[in-house]
Amino acid sequence: MRCKGTAGVALAAALGAAAAVALELRSQQPARQEAPTPEFESAITVVSLPIFVTDGAGRAVAGLLQGDFEISDDTKPVPLVGFREIDATDPLPDAEALDSPAARRQFLLLFDVSFTSAAGLMRARQAARQFVDEGLGPRDLAAVATLSGNRGPQLLVGFTSDRDQLRRAIATLGVLRPARRADPLGLVYDLTEVGSAHADEITPEGAGRTETTLDDTARQIQLRYQQAEKSDHRQRTRGFLQGMADLARALDALQGRKQVILLSAGFDATPLIGQSPQDSFQASEMINRGRFWEVRSEDRFGDSSLRSEMEAALKAFSTSDSVIHAVDVAGLAARGDMRFQNSEPGYGAGQESLARIASLGGGRLFKSTNDVSAILRDILEMSRHYYLAAFEPPAAKGAGKFHKLKVRVKGKGYRVSHRSGYFEREPYARRSPLARQFEAAELVASGITGGELSVKALVLPYRDSAGRATLPVVLEVDGTPLLEGAPAEDIGLEIYGYALDEQGSVEDFLAFSSSLSVALTGDRLRRRGLQCHASFRLDPGRYSLRFLVRDAATGRTGTHWLDVSVPSFDSAEVMLFPPLFMDDPEEWVLLRPPSRSTEAFASPFRISDTQFTPRARPLVENGKAARLCLLAFDGGARYDPGASFEIKLQMLAHDGAPVSVGRFHLDRSVAEADGFRRFVLSFTPTDLVPGNYTLRVRLRDPASGRLSEAFQAVRVQ
16 A cells, blocks of 8 residues: 655746655655745735637647747736646646646536527537547546526536546536426416406406407507516526626636636527517507507617626626637527427527627637537637746736736737736635635645645545445644634634546545634644544545645635555555554544545544544654554454564654664554554654654564565654
């Protein structure tokens, strides 16, 4: 079994670099200091800017150098602190580039459930599934969301590399219920409206009315119906556009270019552009007949306020470094398809609105085609090749202030696409729930260790007495920074953990929230800190573990990630796990959330029936005894309690040289029903210079000659 953390530095640290302390069971490198993670709070320290350059034929331009680009922030030239040419299809990407979310393609599959029928959604789902299965590259991230004029944007799954979760979200779309009228058959639109019309205009004295009077009554009823339909359509359109604006603002929380693929039949654009020639002719006829009240200005010439709302909503995507590609799902079916009748705009009726969305959103409209693969190829090719630049803003203007960006590329005939600018980060309390969700998902997907809160993780592959293999996790949060800036009464915490396999699929996760009383837990947080004990259920194999802790009130976060190999526990070789520095659970603020995939948490952190908690940050002091627990698994065989064995401890300095380990002795050894042998040792370091060391433990069975060893990073204070 091998467990280690991976370090990486990306794009001169400007694009999201982080380093982690390495931990291995077979070999141990000296601990390295963690690199600072860029902060994107109220003051932006680094801006990552993807730049797309095409020639006159629309082909991506490759081979440009950093000196070919000139970038200005609010008209002030800015020097680049990082630059990289990106090819998203490169089968062997630079590992450093992956540490930055801006260096990965991000696609949001957005399903319109307000103006698209069930049949249209079915075709949209088929296209989206094909996009996930055939189009996405191994480095790409994708998300799935729905958009309704009534409910706004609903994120089903955030930007992830997990293709299976994307498929599941596409298959269900959350509820899979498009907005429809109350009467599915359309036979009744409003009984109250019809009744009130007759009550106002038909009286007993009116029994002898002329045919003209009856025609006028019918015309008034029809006019009211049409006006009600138009008002409802405008309201849904306004809600749809407001949802687009909310989505654009939320996407601004993510670094890098976001490709939004809107799958929709579109909406009737008449409220935007005014009447068709035929309707305009009929309106002129009504005016000539003196029926001015039957013709409304917004019906003839379009609603200027609605146009302004649309322009503001869609141009917001440019400032969030997002583009919108509109795919007309009505065009994915043959003309005359009966499934369209009375359920969505007629063939091509929504293309005008989709064209405007794509134009204002900086993307393209794909219409009138059954060749979904061609759409996928075009979208993927457009986003395949680009450049990633990083710069420091010349000066902070204040939270929420806008910076206008301009990029010039040396040479003639180049077309440059980039975000029009950026807003300095709003305070956490003013960010939308969707923006907070995007931010958290990005931190998990990027696999970066760091943040304002100090978080460490300790994992130990384990098999309980019933033979069930689990991966117990101890997530440790330093209490001092947790209390700094916290409210006086309570600290609200959100804790997330994900186990991803080698293909990027989530195999297990934990997510829960907790509220800590400062009065009750403050002393323990200062002395020790907080620990969360949980468990993953994982099959044997290699996994990437991602953890995120967030202060629910302030948005302060801490992240930690590490790689781990889960053994099959069927080997005849002895497995010695890293030595655990034992502590009293009562000294910690301890959380034990329920595990999603195990009925009861089977803890390996015990000696017989006595529980202890391991320290993820082992800290020892010269002359002060510390207790260690060694866990050894020998394939399920029982050690003979009377058998002899040898345990050797060695302390290694940062350069790998052995130093005096101090004093240690064996207090107890126990062979238990779970197949593990537990050794309890007392360890007292002496004459060690304060600093970071590596503790190496070797276990040898003289009878069989079997030798195993394990390592643990230790800090001496």
